[in-house]
Amino acid sequence: MTTAIKVLLIDDHPLVLEGIRSVLETYDHIEVVGAESSAKAGLATSKSNQPDVVLMDINMPDMNGIDAIELFKDQLPATKLLMLSMHDSREYISTSTMYGASGYVLKDVSTSEIVTAIEKVAAGGTYFSTGVSQVLMGEQNDTGANSLLTTREQAVLLLVAEGKSNKDVAAKLDISIRTVETHRKNIKKKLGISTTAGLTRYAITHGLLGA
Numbered sequence: 001m002t003t004a005i006k007v008l009l010i011d012d013h014p015l016v017l018e019g020i021r022s023v024l025e026t027y028d029h030i031e032v033v034g035a036e037s038s039a040k041a042g043l044a045t046s047k048s049n050q051p052d053v054v055l056m057d058i059n060m061p062d063m064n065g066i067d068a069i070e071l072f073k074d075q076l077p078a079t080k081l082l083m084l085s086m087h088d089s090r091e092y093i094s095t096s097t098m099y100g101a102s103g104y105v106l107k108d109v110s111t112s113e114i115v116t117a118i119e120k121v122a123a124g125g126t127y128f129s130t131g132v133s134q135v136l137m138g139e140q141n142d143t144g145a146n147s148l149l150t151t152r153e154q155a156v157l158l159l160v161a162e163g164k165s166n167k168d169v170a171a172k173l174d175i176s177i178r179t180v181e182t183h184r185k186n187i188k189k190k191l192g193i194s195t196t197a198g199l200t201r202y203a204i205t206h207g208l209l210g211a
Contacts, residue, residue, distance in 0.1 A: 010042035039068035091192025161203035
């Protein structure tokens with residue numbers, strides 16, 4: 001007999017949480033090992049129950065799902081993360097996958113599609129629901145990974161990713177610190193990345209910086 005896929009659910013909307021849980025429990029090959037309303041509670045429960053897949057919402061109080069991805073990847077590296085969201089923005093999708101999520105599913109998909117996503121991710125693959133795939137395809141059709149950034153912004157991104165401070169970047173490029181701050185702000189906005197660590201990961205992922 002095939003071992004059931006252990007799934008933990010994290011969503012701050014009780015109706016969504018219970019709705020998904022009740023449906024998933026009708027599948028013999030899926031075992032719901034927990035349902036939590038916050039990322040912190042979900043992480044604590046996961047340490048005890050060791051789920052194969054965590055199905056997690058993005059917009060939650062205290063800690064959003066994207067920030068939680070890093071904690072899960074660090075503390076529970078074997079657990080696969082499947083993001084569940086009502087948002088199909090490229091910013092959310094790209095950042096989630098860059099941080100380590102194995103899939104991204106929109107909340108309006110059918111239950112059978114959520115089950116398919118869980119199966120694919122548990123098996124070590126990736127899964128993106130139809131609307132999400134279209135957004136990602138649009139991203140791949142860009143003229144280049146950094147087509148969003150100007151040449152100067154790419155230079156700033158590279159130096160920031162190397163750990164340089166604003167003062168160091170300003171000196172290196174012979175521009176003012178205020179100008180560096182403006183470039184950093186624009187880079188984060190264009191890429192949908194809010195942290196320096198995220199910018200570093202982006203630079204590595206897109207071949208700007210050696211891993």
